[in-house]
Amino acid sequence: MVHTLNRLRLAAVNIDGVLLNDTFSPVIHRFLVDRGCVYTAELERSIFSQPRAVAGRLLAEAIGGSVTPQAALELYFRDRAEYLETHPARLDEGAVELLRRLRAAGLRTVCYGGLDKEHFDTFLGPYADLFDDPGYICTDTFRPGVHEIVTEYFGLKYDEALFIDDVANVGRAARELGVPFIGHPSDFRHSFQPQLMREAGVRHIVDSLDAVDEELLRTLDEEAALGTVWRD
Structure with a gap:
């Protein structure tokens, strides 16, 4: 070389x-908005490029703490799998x-x-x-x-x-x-x-x-x- x-x-x-x-931005946006969140720049900034454990906690907090961080991650990845069916990674x-x-x-x-x-x-x-x-x-x-x-x-x-x-x-x-x-x-x-x-x-x-x-x-x-x- x-x-x-x-x-x-x-x-x-x-x-x-x-x-x-x-294939991440659209899913995170939909995950939060569909669960009643106002999607803001600060919310996006806080979640993106975080370790999964931290992102799960932030997602759970953003939707009102009704689920555990682990459950929030599972819901997110379920939503992402559904998204990829019509918008595949490439x-x-x-x-x-x-x-x-x-x-x-x-x-x-x-x-x-x-x-x-x-x-x-x-x-x-x-x-x-x-x-x-x-x-x-x-x-x-x-x-x-x-x-x-x-x-x-x-x-x-x-x-x-x-x-x-x-x-x-x-x-x-x-x-x-x-x-x-x-x-x-x-x-x-x-x-x-x-x-x-x-x-x-x-x-x-x-x-x-x-x-x-x-x-x-x-x-x-x-x-x-x-x-x-x-x-x-």
Whole structure:
């Protein structure tokens, strides 16, 4: 692999909402609204990219505490299974091409997300050669996982890793650590992620994976080298 960038060494790419289409925002929205919740940006911010145990508690609280956190999770995943029957998960447009561009730039690549590795194997197993060991990292117990992926899994400095994610909370964590970040927020019509990313100070927001091109990668690489990823 020929390394063509100066500072960046790793690209960590979220699975659901980036490499796969967003099948979480619509279900969370429907789960809450159907149970009488007023869906707000703060409610969305509090729930997204949380460990399952925390998300279950928040969902249960949001619908009035009438069920336990575990029961709320079970209801949520039941709703999601029903949603997937008519809105199946699939590779997002441009996902494989994005991975190839990252590899062509000399970056090690890894995928991460909150579901078990079986989810990754199902949809990205045929493209395992486009990822570096361990291929996929389940971050459920340590979300958002920016610190752990960079330092514990790859032994890198914060400014040597680029994260691509659809959730503002991950961008916020990246900002706190000085980690380069590209936001790819959901286009779901009720999503607050574009707004929340702007509020979090995310500077690079794309509406398609094709926009994560060589020029943008070089821009992030230069910013990482200069220490200006999160400031002009």
